[in-house]
Amino acid sequence: MTPNLLKRFIESNNYDIRKTNNARWIDQKCAFDSICFVADCIIEYYRNENRETFFSPNIWKSEYAINNVQLWFGKPDPLDISTMDEYNKFFRQPMKLLAAAGVLSERVVGKGIEFRISNLPVLEYIALRERNSNEFLCVYIEKTLKDSGLWDAFESFLDEQTELSLQHLKKNFSDFCINHTPINTAIEANRIFIKVLNPLACRNHKKGTIKGRLSGSIITFDKISYNQPNWRDVIVGKDKNVSRGNFTPQVKEEQLYSYKISRAAKNLKQFNDKFNNGKSEIVDRFSIGERATHMHHIFPKNAFPMIADYIENLIALTSGQHLQKAHPNGKTNEIDLDYQYLCLLGKTENIRKNISEEVGDPVIYSFSDFMHVLGKGLNTDYFSHLNDNDFSSVVCGIEVNYR
Numbered sequence: 243m244t245p246n247l248l249k250r251f252i253e254s255n256n257y258d259i260r261k262t263n264n265a266r267w268i269d270q271k272c273a274f275d276s277i278c279f280v281a282d283c284i285i286e287y288y289r290n291e292n293r294e295t296f297f298s299p300n301i302w303k304s305e306y307a308i309n310n311v312q313l314w315f316g317k318p319d320p321l322d323i324s325t326m327d328e329y330n331k332f333f334r335q336p337m338k339l340l341a342a343a344g345v346l347s348e349r350v351v352g353k354g355i356e357f358r359i360s361n362l363p364v365l366e367y368i369a370l371r372e373r374n375s376n377e378f379l380c381v382y383i384e385k386t387l388k389d390s391g392l393w394d395a396f397e398s399f400l401d402e403q404t405e406l407s408l409q410h411l412k413k414n415f416s417d418f419c420i421n422h423t424p425i426n427t428a429i430e431a432n433r434i435f436i437k438v439l440n441p442l443a444c445r446n447h448k449k450g451t452i453k454g455r456l457s458g459s460i461i462t463f464d465k466i467s468y469n470q471p472n473w474r475d476v477i478v479g480k481d482k483n484v485s486r487g488n489f490t491p492q493v494k495e496e497q498l499y500s501y502k503i504s505r506a507a508k509n510l511k512q513f514n515d516k517f518n519n520g521k522s523e524i525v526d527r528f529s530i531g532e533r534a535t536h537m538h539h540i541f542p543k544n545a546f547p548m549i550a551d552y553i554e555n556l557i558a559l560t561s562g563q564h565l566q567k568a569h570p571n572g573k574t575n576e577i578d579l580d581y582q583y584l585c586l587l588g589k590t591e592n593i594r595k596n597i598s599e600e601v602g603d604p605v606i607y608s609f610s611d612f613m614h615v616l617g618k619g620l621n622t623d624y625f626s627h628l629n630d631n632d633f634s635s636v637v638c639g640i641e642v643n644y645r
Contacts, residue, residue, distance in 0.1 A: 243367035244605045249381055251364055255344045257386040265423035267342040267386060268437050269335040273468035278375035280336040281368040282505060283307040284346075284359070289512070294359045297351075298334040307333075310501045340365070343382050363604060370509060370606060371553070376463075380445045383438055392418060396439065400448050405456045411439070412454075440466045502551035507537035509606065514558040517603045521558075524588045528562035536564035540585045541619035542577060549619065554593065554612040557585050583644040586616075587637065594633040616640070 259267060286306045287296060301307055311332075337357055341348040345368070347360045359365060368375045387393040392415065399411045415438070416431040425431050436451055443450030443461040450461040457465075514520060514534055522529035538559045543550035565572040567581045593607045613625040616636070620643045628635050 243363040245377060248364065248367060248378060251361065252343070252378075252381050252385050255385070256389055257342070257382070258389040258391075259386065259418075260390055260422050262342070263423055264342055265419065265425045266335070266338040268339055268383065268434055270433055270437060271332050271335040271468060272339045272379075272437055273466060274376035274379050274441065275372050276332065276468040277336045277339065277379060278368060278372045279311070280333055281340070281365055281375065283310075283333075284337075285366060285369045288359060288362075295356055297354050297356055298330055298337060301337075302329045302333045339382075340368075343378075366604060371506075372467075373608070373611070376441065376445075376466075380441050383441060387438070390418070390422075396442060399439075400443065400446055403449050403456070408451060408456045412451075499547060499551060503543065506551050506553045506556055510537050510553050510556045510558060511535075513604070513606050518558070522560050522563060523558045523592055524563060524584060526563065526567070528567060529560050532560035532562060534558035534560055536561055538564050538568050538585070540582060540589065541615065542575075544575075546619055549615045552611055552615050554589070554607055555615045555619070557589050559585075579644070583640070586640050590633060590636055590640065594631075597631060598633075612636075 257267065280301070283301050283304065283306060284296070287301055287304050288294060290304075290306075302311070311329075334355070337346060338348070340346040341357060345359075345361050345364050347358045348355050349358075350356075364378070368378050384393065387396055395411050395414045399407045412432060412435055415435050416428040419425040419431040419434075420428070432454065440450040440461050442448075443457075444463060444466050447460055449457045449459065450465075451457060452465075511534075514523070518534075520533045522532070522534040536559045537556045539546075539550060540555055540557055541549060546555075549555050559568060565574075567578060568585065570576055570578050590612075593609070593612055595601075596603060596605055596607050597609060609631050613628060613636075616625045616639070617623060620640075622639075622643065624639045624642075625636065628639075
């Protein structure tokens with residue numbers, strides 16, 4: 243799955259709300275990071291249970307979801323009976339969006355909704371990283387607005403950027419929802435309006451809406467995430483997504499990265515096991531007859547936390563390679579620079595094959611993300627100026643930095 247294939251999938255669907263009358267094509271808890279997280283939990287359930295169908299509680303009561311939703315989103319225990327309604331919304335709203343987009347399908351079974359995976363490659367793409375999820379969300383929102391005859395009004399606001407044009411757009415959107423969906427009040431329509439407008443504003447580097455008014459500045463990536471604290475609860479140390487009765491002290495900020503880091507390592511291992519027969523990405527005497535069970539950070543996560551969760555910074559090695567070569571004598575706080583150089587060359591070639599060679603394997607890497615990793619890891623802006631997929635220049639840049 244690539245951005246182009248994602249767009250092709252979105253374009254193949256008709257999302258006209260005037261025909262579907264679907265009020266839950268997007269909802270309050272449908273931010274790019276919550277969608278990514280829920281998609282990841284669905285993929286984990288599918289791989290562990292070997293089941294394409296599920297109900298929302300199957301996902302949020304899974305061990306994987308329980309462990310990570312508390313860590314990453316600071317939510318209370320999903321098994322606490324007082325949190326049932328909250329978790330149903332947190333997981334089901336993104337599932338409803340994914341179903342409206344055609345990634346999942348849904349049907350009523352008894353008093354519940356049974357979901358089924360309809361397009362596994364797209365779901366895996368969304369689950370891989372937040373940037374993928376955001377790309378999916380923006381393309382899906384834009385296509386839905388175009389199919390529904392709403393795009394011209396949104397495009398006009400993105401051009402004009404005035405308070406008057408914002409209020410006109412809100413009224414237009416509210417009237418549309420009331421006329422074509424079960425939503426029957428402007429208040430309810432306005433609750434999802436921000437989830438429709440602000441991702442588009444962020445993508446186009448434009449102003450959006452905050453608290454119902456025109457934002458004072460351009461909407462940035464952090465402003466459209468689900469996982470952001472409410473200023474009133476920051477003062478008292480309580481996360482906005484934890485009910486006051488279930489409040490416990492917040493997890494330290496650095497621990498919030500552990501989910502994303504483990505997710506990247508998990509995805510690389512699963513990809514390497516399936517499409518590289520579990521072999522090491524580096525061929526040497528330590529790789530002979532051994533499986534690659536260690537996902538090694540080429541640039542150490544303690545020294546480079548800003549790129550620790552990038553799959554482009556991970557390489558699959560055997561235990562011998564990891565603990566004898568990458569970290570001399572098993573000292574994980576030390577790095578062998580010569581071996582780091584070999585890892586970067588090996589990773590470059592594997593990323594090139596994954597992106598450039600059409601062999602049927604899913605595309606899990608991003609050239610721009612790899613350039614970001616190299617720029618941060620080698621402390622240079624050289625890689626940020628390279629043309630897309632110019633791997634020859636990438637190799638030259640790596641060699642220059644290790645002479």
